[in-house]
Amino acid sequence: MKYKSYTKKILISFMGILALLAGLNILVDPYSIFKSPSIDKFNKQKPDAARNQRVTKVISFKLEKRPVEAVFLGSSRVNATILEDYYYKITGGKIAKNMGMNALSHDETVKIGENLVKIHPEIKTIYVGLDFFRFLEKNKDNKRAVPISDNKNLTISEFNPVVLSFNTTISSFITIIKNVEYNNTKPSAFNPVENFKTKLGYYGGNYFNAVLAENEIEKLKMFKNNMEKKGYKVYFYLNPTHALDLSLINHLGFYPIYEKWKILLADNFEYIDFNFVNEVTSEKINMNTKYFVEMSHATSVFGKLILDCLILNKNHYGVYTDKKNIKNNLLKQKKALINWESQNPEWEDEIRKVIDNAV
Numbered sequence: 001m002k003y004k005s006y007t008k009k010i011l012i013s014f015m016g017i018l019a020l021l022a023g024l025n026i027l028v029d030p031y032s033i034f035k036s037p038s039i040d041k042f043n044k045q046k047p048d049a050a051r052n053q054r055v056t057k058v059i060s061f062k063l064e065k066r067p068v069e070a071v072f073l074g075s076s077r078v079n080a081t082i083l084e085d086y087y088y089k090i091t092g093g094k095i096a097k098n099m100g101m102n103a104l105s106h107d108e109t110v111k112i113g114e115n116l117v118k119i120h121p122e123i124k125t126i127y128v129g130l131d132f133f134r135f136l137e138k139n140k141d142n143k144r145a146v147p148i149s150d151n152k153n154l155t156i157s158e159f160n161p162v163v164l165s166f167n168t169t170i171s172s173f174i175t176i177i178k179n180v181e182y183n184n185t186k187p188s189a190f191n192p193v194e195n196f197k198t199k200l201g202y203y204g205g206n207y208f209n210a211v212l213a214e215n216e217i218e219k220l221k222m223f224k225n226n227m228e229k230k231g232y233k234v235y236f237y238l239n240p241t242h243a244l245d246l247s248l249i250n251h252l253g254f255y256p257i258y259e260k261w262k263i264l265l266a267d268n269f270e271y272i273d274f275n276f277v278n279e280v281t282s283e284k285i286n287m288n289t290k291y292f293v294e295m296s297h298a299t300s301v302f303g304k305l306i307l308d309c310l311i312l313n314k315n316h317y318g319v320y321t322d323k324k325n326i327k328n329n330l331l332k333q334k335k336a337l338i339n340w341e342s343q344n345p346e347w348e349d350e351i352r353k354v355i356d357n358a359v
Contacts, residue, residue: 022163030171031056033063033162040179047178048171055161058148061097061119062158068120069094073109074129076102077239080293081129081303090311100129101146106216108146110223117232118150126232127310128220129239130271132249133203135261137211192289196244197350199294203248204354210254212261221268236265237272237310237318240302242295243282243340244347246275250337251351259330266326272318273329274306277336280317285347 028043029036033056038044061068069091072082078100087096099112109128117123133139149155162168224234249258265271275281280302283291291302298306309318321329341348 018164021169025163025168025172028172028175030168030175031162033059042179043175045179045182046175048174055158057099057101058146059154059158059162061099061116062152062154064095064097064120066095067122068097069123070096070125070127071113071116071123072096072098072100072127072129073104073113074100074239075104075131075134076100077131077241077297078129080297081239081300081306083300083303083307086300086304086307087311090307104146105141106134106219107141110219112146112148113223113227115148115150117227117230119152123232126227126234128234128236130220130236130265131239132258132261132275133206135213135216136207137213138209139206140213140216192287192292192294193285195294196242196285196292199296200244200248200350201354201357203245203296204252204351204357207249207252207254210249210252210257212257212264214264217264217268224269235272235310236269237306238262238275240274240281240298240306240317242285242292243277243337243344244285244295244351246277246281246337247341247344247347248295248351248354250341251348251355255334255337259334262321262330263326266321266323270320270322272310273321274309274318276319276329276333277340278317280305282336282340 026034027036030043030046030048032046032049036043070087072078079098079102080100082096082098082100084096084098088094097116099116101108104112113126113128117126149158220236224236227234246255246258249255262273280291283289285292290299292298305315305317308314309316319329
């Protein structure tokens with residue numbers, strides 16, 4: 001009898017601890033899933049919000065009870081730029097979900113898109129942001145799986161990781177600690193110049209030995225055709241990068257491959273091109289830089305321009321591109337790039353350092 005009583009106490013204690021941890025994780029809400037109250041010095045800042053995107057974004061999507069008008073798919077560049085609240089504002093109250101995730105492959109993009117419309121069949125439009133590096137042979141399969149089912153309801157395997165997992169509990173404690181520190185210390189100054197230099201070195205290696213994976217384009221073409229047969233509109237657009245990124249590709253000798261990529265895309269489907277040198281993508285790199293965090297990731301400030309163009313056709317920062325105008329577009333874009341390079345010799349020196357160090 002004593003043994004049974006002891007076992008019962010252990011079991012009750014264990015269940016109590018689990019309930020306590022679950023309650024803490026829901027209250028702290030480190031991934032901004034449960035929309036728990038935002039409390040100063042406790043959980044207002046969310047330093048780990050993007051930590052488990054492949055799990056949290058799926059949960060957030062399934063918890064959305066309002067009709068979803070549109071979804072945005074793509075890499076971390078989509079995640080960083082597209083604001084759901086701004087979409088809501090400019091469309092007069094329509095709902096869009098940003099499902100952009102770090103290092104999302106085209107295979108995973110297709111899988112996610114096909115399952116999202118089963119969860120929210122009322123979706124009308126799917127926007128897919130495309131990146132040049134993801135179409136290179138060495139990068140095409142650099143992916144991590146997204147555990148998304150076509151079940152409208154949350155499964156235990158989807159829900160448990162954000163309620164009872166060790167990672168979530170750690171994120172909850174990090175959130176609390178960082179909120180206390182945030183109120184007691186002065187945040188360090190953000191330095192765009194250093195960020196640009198760091199990412200320049202990273203992408204120098206990422207672009208080396210670039211070989212185009214043309215079959216990746218066919219995957220997206222099939223996805224677009226299949227989804228539009230089911231009644232969903234699919235729009236592709238090229239995520240913007242800073243002129244420095246395009247100049248790096250040019251100095252590495254792979255700009256002809258970059259142009260070939262754009263031509264092959266246009267041969268298979270029309271798209272909106274945001275990735276060329278203009279007054280925004282060529283903004284000065286200094287402490288006042290606002291459109292880019294670094295050369296490969298635009299900010300939500302640029303994201304508003306993207307949405308204004310895609311939804312309202314309000315500006316010229318995105319250029320409609322098809323097989324009829326692609327070659328003329330490329331001539332103008334190359335000219336603009338060469339002009340930027342001639343006006344920014346200090347960054348040309350930085351590019352040469354990256355290339356020299358990599359050889």
